[in-house]
Amino acid sequence: GQQLNQSPQSMFIQEGEDVSMNCTSSSIFNTWLWYKQDPGEGPVLLIALYKAGELTSNGRLTAQFGITRKDSFLNISASIPSDVGIYFCAGSYTGTASKLTFGTGTRLQVTL
């Protein structure tokens, strides 16, 4: 099936640094979502975006829905050790309750 391309694939950063990751698709989505998955657990929703150009924040996280509707980015400011995990973007054609296409994932590791 289709997958969304995320970059970078993995990153090592120091505590306190800002992080940026993005997600691109060959097709248009109407909803973009960002999830975090800890090892051995299901993904947890971080941010949902519903309109092209929309910029939404959730604490230290900020995400934007690209104007072309084919991309999205996620920023994490002032990273902390508990930010460690895998971040997935996901796209949907008809909303967050509909079937999702997931990105390839960005593995984040934070060093003290």
Add this chain to the structure above:
Amino acid sequence: GAVVSQHPSWVICKSGTSVKIECRSLDFQATTMFWYRQFPKQSLMLMATSNEGSKATYEQGVEKDKFLINHASLTLSTLTVTSAHPEDSSFYICSATRTYNEQFFGPGTRLTVL
């Protein structure tokens, strides 16, 4: 609220046996449930969409006779992996939808087939 559980959390079985995984929405009625499979260090891949009282819709390449899905009520969907083989070993995750804009994921079930 909006908790989704899965049972079992992990299972080890012999090749050729069948395994049933349950997905329950604990505090809400789910209009739709989805089943995903995730191989190590890979992303989640949608296997099928399940609606209560109707047949599941499988994604291309997913064998419906091998992965049987039953959605008997608005709070329970089951995935049965029939005649499991080592290549079916994976992390199986379900999700449940409550309203148009809410989808909640379960904690996953790790299946190991020996």
